[in-house]
Amino acid sequence: MGNIVEGLVPARLGTGFRWLLASSWTSNLGDGIAVAAGPLLVASLTGNAFLVSLAALLRWAPPLVFGLYAGVLSDRHDRRRIVMAADGFRAVVLAALVALMLTDHLTVAFALAALGLLTTAEVFADNAAATLTPMLVHRDDLVIANARITAGFLTVNQLVGPPIGAALFAAGLAWPFVAEAVLVSAGVLLVSRLVLPKQETPATETPAxxxxxxxxxxxxxxxxxxxxxxxxxxxxxxxxxxxxxxxxxxxxxxxxxxxxxxxxxxxxxxxxxxxxxxxxxxxxxxxxxxxxxxxxxxxxxxxxxxxxxxxxxxxxxxxxxxxxxxxxxxxxxxxxxxxxxxxxxxxxxxxxxxxxxxxxxxxxxxxxxxxxxxxxxxxxxxxxxxxxxxxxxxxxxxxxxxxxxxxxxxxxxxxxxx
CATH class of the missing domain: 1.20.1250.20 (MFS general substrate transporter like domains)
Structure with missing residues (x-):
């Protein structure tokens, strides 16, 4: 088992990067589940094609609207805490979404609002998370470190997550969102184990x-x-x-x-x-x-x-x-x-x-x-x-x-x- 872990994540990348990678893979599995479950949820609540299309719109609009500001926050504040706060917020939104499902109070408006909030929080989490790797790994090892993170995204977010999300949705509307909430929360706990070097914030940026x-x-x-x-x-x-x-x-x-x-x-x-x-x-x-x-x-x-x-x-x-x-x-x-x-x-x-x-x-x-x-x-x-x-x-x-x-x-x- 140790040889497998060493081959996948060499010790020279550091313990901190292993925690980051585990958090990334865990959160990406939850996101992959949502890729299928989100549109299915909206389609189950309405047959209106325009409203269904909004589910797709809400996946690419937040990065355009909030992307630049997310970058400012990442450069000015503790990046680990930004990831934890953003993913923690996502867990809260998912819990509220599940609660409304279980009590039969979920409307298409709230479902769309929840999907928009989840994607917006993900913009801040992803921007901050992307800055952590060069803080933890030597520049000569960035190739292999980024390869491992991208491989996790490809495998669990795009290949494994969507079919799991669809299967869970077929078993019950709430199940994929319960699973995503658990996985996102686990990601928060994993990234909390990181110990980062002091983040440099130039004095010239403070009043701006x-x-x-x-x-x-x-x-x-x-x-x-x-x-x-x-x-x-x-x-x-x-x-x-x-x-x-x-x-x-x-x-x-x-x-x-x-x-x-x-x-x-x-x-x-x-x-x-x-x-x-x-x-x-x-x-x-x-x-x-x-x-x-x-x-x-x-x-x-x-x-x-x-x-x-x-x-x-x-x-x-x-x-x-x-x-x-x-x-x-x-x-x-x-x-x-x-x-x-x-x-x-x-x-x-x-x-x-x-x-x-x-x-x-x-x-x-x-x-x-x-x-x-x-x-x-x-x-x-x-x-x-x-x-x-x-x-x-x-x-x-x-x-x-x-x-x-x-x-x-x-x-x-x-x-x-x-």
């Missing part, structure tokens, strides 16, 4: 308002060439990704001839591909530079859109999703590591929140483009748009990718406050 602090984080990102380029890459590639993936359910049915079960299996195949990426990530990064890993990843994503635009075969599409799943894990872990190495500790929260805005902002813009193209042209038009846009951007960015991967070599100090 929240907006001033946000601007400071944005200014640092813009002035750092590598991190700026990384944020721009994430924004652009989420526009193209969002355009294609926003109509994926229509693509699966109209282009591939798949039903609801087949559509669900595409996500499962992608998650299994991510597990392959998990297994080979350490081997890959020991042999290939991070710059070339990122170059290869962007090529894979570009060709994914082209291949899906061309194929009509569910089997070929499944193979494409498998490869894409491996790419998504490898790219995501690499980009997190590059950013953590480059950004000063006192700015990790705010620069990380800029990354969050880039992710969700790109997805929102892309989904609007994809919907318009699919409506006016064809269901494959968003994939052709994604391929063309990605190809152009890869060509423009090609030389910059090596610089991104070595961002830590050119880290400037945090800018002085005006």
């Amino acid at each position: 308002g929240a907006w001033h602090a946000v601007v400071e984080g944005l200014r640092w990102t813009v002035r750092h060439p590598a991190v700026r380029t990384l944020s721009l890459t994430i924004l652009i590639f989420n526009v193209t990704f969002g355009a294609a993936w926003s109509v994926l359910v229509l693509y699966a049915s109209q282009r591939l001839g798949l039903g609801a079960v087949g559509f669900g299996l595409l996500s499962t195949v992608s998650a299994v591909g991510g597990l392959l990426g998990t297994g080979m990530y350490g081997w890959l990064t020991r042999r290939v530079s991070l710059g070339n890993v990122m170059r290869a990843g962007l090529i894979v994503e570009t060709l994914t859109h082209l291949a899906l635009a061309l194929t009509r075969s569910p089997w070929v599409a499944s193979a494409i999703f498998f490869v894409f799943g491996a790419h998504a894990f490898i790219w995501g872990t690499t980009s997190i590591t590059v950013r953590q190495r480059a950004v000063p500790t006192q700015l990790q929260g705010r620069v990380g929140s800029v990354n969050t805005i880039s992710v969700f902002g790109g997805l929102v813009v892309g989904s609007m483009i994809g919907g318009a193209l699919a409506t006016r042209v064809s269901v494959t038009a968003p994939f052709w748009f994604a391929f063309a846009g990605s190809a152009v951007f890869v060509a423009l960015l090609w030389r910059e990718l090596t610089r991104i991967a070595h961002a830590d070599a050119e880290t400037p100090p945090a800018p002085a406050t005006d």
Whole structure:
């Protein structure tokens, strides 16, 4: 058993990181359960398509609205306590939700409000949690540490959690939310065991308002060439990704001839591909530079859109999703590591929140483009748009990718406050 633990989480990463990893995996299992149970709950309370769609809206709106402020809090206050407070609040909301279910007083309005509050609290918890790894782990071990955290997200949040959530919901409306409350509470207890080094908070930040602090984080990102380029890459590639993936359910049915079960299996195949990426990530990064890993990843994503635009075969599409799943894990872990190495500790929260805005902002813009193209042209038009846009951007960015991967070599100090 000790050998298994050592292989999974080497002792050199430290006891603190093991507590953090256990908390991350536990909380992510609860979040994965909610991915399936939340929409099912709303759909069980109303047949109104608009109200059902709000459940999806409430999953991506909070990061856009609160992401930057969450970064300010992470940089100004005890990050461990922020995670504990945010997840503790989620446990309270879940308890109230379960109580209303058991007493037959739950309305669709409260269910939607609860889902919005849960996602909002998760924004603050996730932003603060993402800053803890570089505080606990030596920079040379950030690759493996982030790989383990991302592997847990992929496995329990995307692969294991949703089917458990659906099965628990079938057994009784309240069960998945009881399970999520227990798991989130356990995550709070685990992260409470962390002992962090003293968090540096520059004196120049203390009197400044929240907006001033946000601007400071944005200014640092813009002035750092590598991190700026990384944020721009994430924004652009989420526009193209969002355009294609926003109509994926229509693509699966109209282009591939798949039903609801087949559509669900595409996500499962992608998650299994991510597990392959998990297994080979350490081997890959020991042999290939991070710059070339990122170059290869962007090529894979570009060709994914082209291949899906061309194929009509569910089997070929499944193979494409498998490869894409491996790419998504490898790219995501690499980009997190590059950013953590480059950004000063006192700015990790705010620069990380800029990354969050880039992710969700790109997805929102892309989904609007994809919907318009699919409506006016064809269901494959968003994939052709994604391929063309990605190809152009890869060509423009090609030389910059090596610089991104070595961002830590050119880290400037945090800018002085005006």
